[in-house]
Amino acid sequence: MALSVPEGYEPLDARSLPGYLARHPHLAARLGGRPEDWRVVEANDGNVNQVFRVHGPAGDVCVKQSLPYVRLVGESWPLALGRIHFEHLALREHGKHVGRRVPEVLHHDARLFLLVVECLTPHRILREGMTDGVRYPRFAAQVADYLARSLFFTSSLALTAEEKRAGVAAFSANTAMCRIMEDMVFTEPYQVHPRNRWTSPALDGLAAAVREDVPLKLAAFRLKHHYLNTTEALIHGDLHTGSIMVTQEDTRIIDQEFAFHGPMAFDVGSLLAHLLLSFFSQEGHATARAPREDSASWVLEVAEALWSSFHETFLHLWEAHGAGAGDPAVLLTRPGEREALRTERRAFLQRLWEQSVAYTGAEMLRRIFGLAHVLDLERIADPERRARCEERCVHLGRDLLVEPGRYRTVRDLTAAARNAVARTPRGQRA
Structure with missing residues (x-):
């Protein structure tokens, strides 16, 4: 079925994600090396969103992006993209009180409904x-x-x-x-x-x-x-x-x-x-x-x-x-x-x-x-x-x-x- 998404939104994948991260110097520096040195692994353990772990010579990040549907079910179950906005808010608010019990937020992109947080390793x-x-x-x-x-x-x-x-x-x-x-x-x-x-x-x-x-x-x-x-x-x-x-x-x-x-x-x-x-x-x-x-x-x-x-x-x-x-x-x-x-x-x-x-x-x-x-x-x-x-x-x-x-x-x-x-x-x- 056709899904409605706002102008400028596009879902990233393992091929396009390194280029996106490279355009943000603080994320590229955290990973180290060049985009071609980075390894992108899709994490399939979530029911709702798509999640990637990106590993570079200097460090790692975790990237989470809303899809316009429930990932577990597919396009037959449309879902508003804004859930990443609320996850970002919750991490910020809870983080004031619980410290490192929640992941550190590294980047939030409201246009792509995307969130980058620290990669929890070896958790x-x-x-x-x-x-x-x-x-x-x-x-x-x-x-x-x-x-x-x-x-x-x-x-x-x-x-x-x-x-x-x-x-x-x-x-x-x-x-x-x-x-x-x-x-x-x-x-x-x-x-x-x-x-x-x-x-x-x-x-x-x-x-x-x-x-x-x-x-x-x-x-x-x-x-x-x-x-x-x-x-x-x-x-x-x-x-x-x-x-x-x-x-x-x-x-x-x-x-x-x-x-x-x-x-x-x-x-x-x-x-x-x-x-x-x-x-x-x-x-x-x-x-x-x-x-x-x-x-x-x-x-x-x-x-x-x-x-x-x-x-x-x-x-x-x-x-x-x-x-x-x-x-x-x-x-x-x-x-x-x-x-x-x-x-x-x-x-x-x-x-x-x-x-x-x-x-x-x-x-x-x-x-x-x-x-x-x-x-x-x-x-x-x-x-x-x-x-x-x-x-x-x-x-x-x-x-x-x-x-x-x-x-x-x-x-x-x-x-x-x-x-x-x-x-x-x-x-x-x-």
Whole structure:
């Protein structure tokens, strides 16, 4: 189909990209040598944009460009080009608060809807490492620090009312990306839709049951309403183990094109969901020589450490920097009111936790029945084995979405995951 693009826009490719980079001296200097010395590698792990890694004698850069359609699907799904603009804004804004937890922005081209950032080497995608059973000892603390800082400092707990409204306005036009989430997380998995797919025929019955489950669909609607009407903080908008790059020492967060001012719990819940998806997938990758029990246990330990560290860091930031228009400290100023203030802050985080639980469930379900699946499960070659892992994801995901209040602590959540595996021994269907 014909796609409409603004005048001057053209998608770059491996042949045209070196010439473009050479016209920008600071990028050419970073790469070193001559354009013919540069090696361009297309990265095909993104669902939405095209991404290239360019390697030169002196250094590397990563180039990301919007296409006028969703890369995963093709031209049959047109998509506004402006998402790169919002990714650029989010990297700049979050970078003020989280430092090197996000990549350094090197160049932004508004005409070509193109962004150049530092190339993260020797980092690898967290999801790939976890699928291979690799453990990353610093990940939980570092990503919790990113979450706490990015969410707190872009919320009204830290900002004036004027600053907060300006932030909301700056991202309010990122509607195309928000619409993807609105449809693919909260709507399409619960209806017959051409983009849906699942492990068939093994999960045909579960897919039909989801479409007929009235309490589940109402819970999804209520959560969608919360997503649509909450502007708490500048959120990543698609935070999962595929949008994080790691080494044993360092954690970086990438792919901010879904960023907007939304519910804090969406980021927290999405990341927890992908840790649970990884946990349930571990048995599917197990062999007699590598049974994966230790890897599975580590994933749940990470989930527990992530929330505990986030909770502690967020509270510390609030106590040290809570001077925003939305901080109850504006009213509770007398010494005798300090305990009430501490209680209110902890109540806020408890509400955030329970909202995160619901978003965890919704994200797990859409990754089983929607368009975009995860390689943690997709790489399980045996469909019966994969379906067994996925069934556990579905049953727990439904419970989290429908009854999030049952899970008062992160250990309630991890215990439920462990129990789901214990109830269905190896080789048996859930």
